[in-house]
Amino acid sequence: MNILFFYASIAVYVLAAAGYVAHFLKPDRKGLAGLSLFTSFVGFSLHFIYFAVRWSESGRIPVTNFFEAINALGLGIMMVFVIMELRYKVPALGSFMLPLVIILMLPAMLVSGRIEDLKPILKSGWLGVHTSLAVLGDAAFAFACIVSIMYLIQERQLKSKHLGAIFHRMPSLDIMDTISYKALTLGWPLYTLGMITGSIWANSAWGTYWSWDVKETWSLIVWLIYLVLLHLRTLGWRGRKMAYLSLAGFLFVMISFFVVSRMGVGKHSF
Amino acid sequence: MSIVVVGLSHKTAPVEVREKLSFPEATVADALKKLMTYEGIRECLILSTCNRVEIYTVVEESVKGTESIKQFISEYHNLSREALEKSLYIYPESQGVRHTFRVASSLDSLVVGEPQILGQLKDAFDFALKAKTTSTVMNKLLKKAIQVAKRVRTETRLAEGAVNISFAAVELARKIFGTLDEKTVMLLGAGEMAELAARHLLNNGVKTIMVANRTFERAVELANEFKGSAVRFEDFPAELVMADILICSTGAPNYVVKPEMVHKVMKERRHKPIFMIDISVPRNIDPATDKEDNVYLYNVDDLQGVVETNVQGRQQEAEKAEDIVRQEVETYLQWERSLDAVPTIVDLREKIEDMRKRELDKTLCQMNGISEDQRRAMDIMSQAIVNKILHAPLVVLKQAAANPEGGDVISIARKIFNLDRELKKPSHVHEKGFGSGTTVEEKK
Structure with a gap:
């Protein structure tokens, strides 16, 4: 029953994506941006209901296997997007963000959505806190990455002086730089908290705060990349270099998400 | 005598080349005077803006005149002729008139419809007037060009919402x-x-x-x-x-x-x-x-890219403007023809001869039974009358041809004898030609 909400949310996302793309192609259709945002919100709500129903059915936060993790990441990105869209009103973001969220969710549709039994070691109050913080952090990084890609496309057009058809529809460099930075300043503290809570949980479960598990090490690399990035930002780095760093950072997040967690080694494999 | 325009613009040469050939304001008067010393140059004007460097001339003969202008540019700017040839365009005679009108109407601009070029052309004209390097033909061409530009501005929406x-x-x-x-x-x-x-x-x-x-x-x-x-x-x-x-x-x-x-x-x-x-x-x-x-540097050429995407919607207006230019070029050429005594003399002769023949035929048709000799006598008599009447006007016209100020006489002659066939004009074309003597400028 609950999987219906999942498919419904994806269907609504497709509608919202179509709306945003249509608005992107013809920006003078003013109402379309608001309608698409509303549709996105409806999709997000359905998605959230699915998440909540699954949570109540399984009796634990649904972030424990590959399907659930991707699902939660998609939900997180949508949340960040809706918040940013309400705050900054840059509808062009939607025409990039929604298709990418849909693409991200595709593997979730392919793997089994069956609720699996949880390993006893994971049964803990920390599970929800640790995973939701980490996934929200990743979602913010994903958001920043997509905006950075848009930034780089626009920046390249401006530098090369060959302004394509897409140029006039893209947001300004300044707003994209601001939004991606905002997303990072949101994502990094969440990610940090995710690591701290994980560490506390590890101590209570395994008796050690840090054990150089593959996932732990990889997450540390991700955390350090974004730390360096934010530090350089305070030194005045901005624009293209920041966008590339954000891209690099998210590449490591993706590897952590799709490769490290799936390798079947270490304590984080699921 | 014919008009020749030689130059280069954003369409034919990058800014690196244009800047080498530009004539800064302070040097224009001097350059104009130098150009006048070249063979076959009768009148001249230099238009030098950041998008174009063009030399407008009235020359005795267009091929030789073009050579002189090229010679002048290469000597003035110390550039080899080969380096020049690549980027220069040459518009002789009616093409030159058309180009002048298109430039003035901003049809040839980097940003089609931008208003600055007309001002720049007027300034260039002022410089040439002050340097006394223009005369009847150039003055007429430029006044007409300004008039055409104003027509384009009022009759099309080319300048609207534009975009410079x-x-x-x-x-x-x-x-x-x-x-x-x-x-x-x-x-x-x-x-x-x-x-x-x-x-x-x-x-x-x-x-x-x-x-x-x-x-x-x-x-x-x-x-x-x-x-x-x-x-x-x-x-x-x-x-x-x-x-x-x-x-x-x-x-x-x-x-x-x-x-x-x-x-x-x-x-x-x-x-x-x-x-x-x-x-x-x-x-x-x-x-x-x-x-x-984080530095975004755009020069004049680069800005073109930004503008081009705006232009498509104005294609239609540009076509309207091109139509106006086409009509006005025709009116101008007719005036120019009138400047030359030879065609006027030919036209006059043809017209009168035509009349004579027609009237003679009419009369002869009505007279039955006259002999071949009588016919010949009447023919000779009518020819004699025509020649006698035409003698004085033709002498005056021939004198006028030799005199650079003779344009007025010729145009009066054309008017008196009604030598200009009516131009076919669409109804919305305004009827004011050159003969009215007032340009929009003067009315102000």
Whole structure:
């Protein structure tokens, strides 16, 4: 029953994506941006209901296997997007963000959505806190990455002086730089908290705060990349270099998400 | 006598070439006088803007005249002929007229429909008038060109909502900065176009403007006009730290803004983006500056790219304008024909001979039974009358042909004998031709 909400949310996302793309192609259709945002919100709500129903059915936060993790990441990105869209009103973001969220969710549709039994070691109050913080952090990084890609496309057009058809529809460099930075300043503290809570949980479960598990090490690399990035930002780095760093950072997040967690080694494999 | 236009524009040559061939304002009078000493050049005018350098001439004979103009350009600018040939275009006679009208109507502009070119052409005309290098033909051509431009402006919507360099600049600034409310503009040097761009940015939200100029008084004057602050020219690199948009148009012969300077400035402004617009020809901002991160340098040519996307919707209006130009070229050519005595003499002879024959035939048809001799006698008599009547006018016309001021006589002759066949004009074409003697200019 609950999987219906999942498919419904994806269907609504497709509608919202179509709306945003249509608005992107013809920006003078003013109402379309608001309608698409509303549709996105409806999709997000359905998605959230699915998440909540699954949570109540399984009796634990649904972030424990590959399907659930991707699902939660998609939900997180949508949340960040809706918040940013309400705050900054840059509808062009939607025409990039929604298709990418849909693409991200595709593997979730392919793997089994069956609720699996949880390993006893994971049964803990920390599970929800640790995973939701980490996934929200990743979602913010994903958001920043997509905006950075848009930034780089626009920046390249401006530098090369060959302004394509897409140029006039893209947001300004300044707003994209601001939004991606905002997303990072949101994502990094969440990610940090995710690591701290994980560490506390590890101590209570395994008796050690840090054990150089593959996932732990990889997450540390991700955390350090974004730390360096934010530090350089305070030194005045901005624009293209920041966008590339954000891209690099998210590449490591993706590897952590799709490769490290799936390798079947270490304590984080699921 | 014919019109020849030789030149190069943004369509045929990049800014690097145009700047080499440009004639700065101060040197135009001198250049005009030099050009007049070349063989076969009767009248001339030089139009030198950042988008085009063109020499308008009235020459005795177009092939030789063209050679003289090319010779002049290569000698004046110390360039080999081969280097020139590649980028120069040549419009002789009716093509020259058409080109002149198209330039004046802004149909040949970088930004089609932009209003500045007409002013620039008028200025060039003024220079030539002051230097006394124009006469009947050039004056007529230019007055007509101004008239055509005004027609295009009022009868088409080409100029509407357009779009010149300054519009392009605002559009780009928006794509870099989003809103322009908090931004600061620095105007370095002062040219008409730079001021226009600055004014546009101010109209679009920019609040703060700094003006730097070699003559500080001029900077103060402009700053007052824009309600901004004046900056001494030596101080501009330090003040550049505050500027988000730099509009540069100093008329200096070399680079004023250099990469090292900008590198330092960017560090100090913590790499906040800066949008540089170089309107000057020759350029004043070293192109290497563009390599710096977060610096977006656009010269006049680059701005074209921004503008082109706006142009498509105006294609239709441009076609209307081309129609107007086509009609006006025809009216002009008719006037030009009238200047030349030979065609007038031929026209006059033909017309009278035609009349004579027609009337003779009519009469002979009505007279039955007259002999062949009588017929011949009547023919001879009618010829004699025609020749006697035409003798004096033809003498006057021949004299007029030898005299450069004879154009009036010829045109009067054409009018008296009604030699101009009616031009077929669409109903919306206004009927005022050259003969009326008043141009829109004079009415003001």
